[in-house]
Amino acid sequence: MTMSSPENILDGIVLGIEGSANKLGVGIVNSKGEILANVRRTFVPEPGTGFQPRETARHHQKHVVELMEEALRTAGLRPIDLCAVAYTKGPGMGAPLQSCAIAARMFALMHDLPLVPVNHCVAHIEMGRLVTGAVNPAVLYVSGGNTQIISYSEKRYRIFGETIDIAVGNCLDRFCRMVGLSNDPSPGYQVEQAAKKGRHYIPLPYSVKGMDVSFSGLLSSVQDLVGSKPVPDLCFSLQETVFAMLVEITERAMAHCGQSDVLVVGGVGCNERLQEMLATMCTDRCGRAFCTDERFCIDNGAMIAWTGWLQISSVARLNGSPKLAWPWEDCTVTQRFRTDDVLITWRDD
Known part of the structure; x- marks a missing residue:
């Protein structure tokens, strides 16, 4: 694959896909932390029931392509304008995670983009820090x-x-x-x-x-x-x-x-x-208590996009290498992915 240069990465735009549970989200964020799109579909089961992995995965499979198209339209962008695709690696429900990972992989392959696996929990934290300024x-x-x-x-x-x-x-x-x-x-x-x-x-x-x-x-x-x-x-x-x-x-x-x-x-x-x-x-x-509303508290694609950008930008700065894609064998999913498993390379404090 031909990868973007570090200079492009540092000024780039990332599309993120989240689907670890019943929320399917696609977000687009630029290097300044500006949220260009953050669209979502929720699988709502019948009252008295919970959402099952198979049904939730089918919901994500049905809507993920149209949601990516909607996010790009909202942001006024084309796939060629992106520098990377990020997706939720885990933790979460296996079948929904796998459905979204496959969609992210196919989009990355089709448009020759780096693919970035993101920890769902860390993404929540980084989105909260971004929108509140904490x-x-x-x-x-x-x-x-x-x-x-x-x-x-x-x-x-x-x-x-x-x-x-x-x-x-x-x-x-x-x-x-x-x-x-x-x-x-x-x-x-x-x-x-x-x-x-x-x-x-x-x-x-x-x-x-x-x-x-x-x-x-x-x-x-x-x-x-x-x-x-x-x-x-x-x-x-x-x-x-x-x-x-x-x-x-x-x-x-x-x-x-x-x-x-x-x-x-x-x-x-x-x-x-x-x-x-x-x-x-x-x-x-x-x-102070720093809080956000349902746009950012609830699972969303923008938090995955932003954390994906933080990851690839830190790699670009540290390595100065144009080969910024994670190895394909590392671009998997896992239902158990602890918050403290992730090395936070983008923070120096």
């Missing part, structure tokens, strides 16, 4: 598949605490299935809206274990109450308990790392109540 905050990463407290140190995003069983988003999703709340636009959104109507707090298990949290026991306790308590009260109580657990371990990590600011990323980070609780905690510490 410099070096502690990070609360909360989504359907991940719950982690993260801080940067010595070229890695170090995990200081995490869930020891299910992710917070998965907890909310499974609760929605129990009570029959809609999946449109997302289970977490439905819980948030119902919680605003709750009037009575119902005590639930509060499971913080050192720097880690556990949600499975809490979920079982809520299940025992379904049918005997009003759904809005259950939503309110679940949110308050779960978010209090998350804020506690976040503050403990901030104290350990000497940080006063926190950045919340991931789909659950859209929740206004969680943002409010984090803001209160940070104000008490004379810091």
Whole structure:
């Protein structure tokens, strides 16, 4: 393959494809961090059900080409204007990841572009840093598949605490299935809206274990109450308990790392109540809570494009080599790809 020169890479434009779960996103970002396009399609299963890998993969296969075309139209670009294609390597659901990786590989081959595998979790962090301007905050990463407290140190995003069983988003999703709340636009959104109507707090298990949290026991306790308590009260109580657990371990990590600011990323980070609780905690510490809206909290292609550009630009600077494509044998997918597995070559602080 003929690769772009380092000079072109450093001033280039990257297309990113995200499809690790039920959100399919394509984004286009330039070297200045300007988001030229960020389009998305969501697979929404029937109420009371979750999204399965095979059905989700079919959804992505059906829409990925039209979404790439839409992103290019939105940005006013042609494939020849791009310097690279980035895609989500993992973590995530195997079949959806594979579908998007194949689409990215074919697009890269067709247009003679470098292909860049990106860690989904790191992409959330870098997108949050880009759009909020947060410099070096502690990070609360909360989504359907991940719950982690993260801080940067010595070229890695170090995990200081995490869930020891299910992710917070998965907890909310499974609760929605129990009570029959809609999946449109997302289970977490439905819980948030119902919680605003709750009037009575119902005590639930509060499971913080050192720097880690556990949600499975809490979920079982809520299940025992379904049918005997009003759904809005259950939503309110679940949110308050779960978010209090998350804020506690976040503050403990901030104290350990000497940080006063926190950045919340991931789909659950859209929740206004969680943002409010984090803001209160940070104000008490004379810091700030950096939050984004659903355009950037929820899985999206722009976060993959931006992190892909960070990766290839750092390679160009470090190596000064025009051969910037990752080896094809490394352009695979994996359902398990830890945040702290990635060497953060683009940060010097």
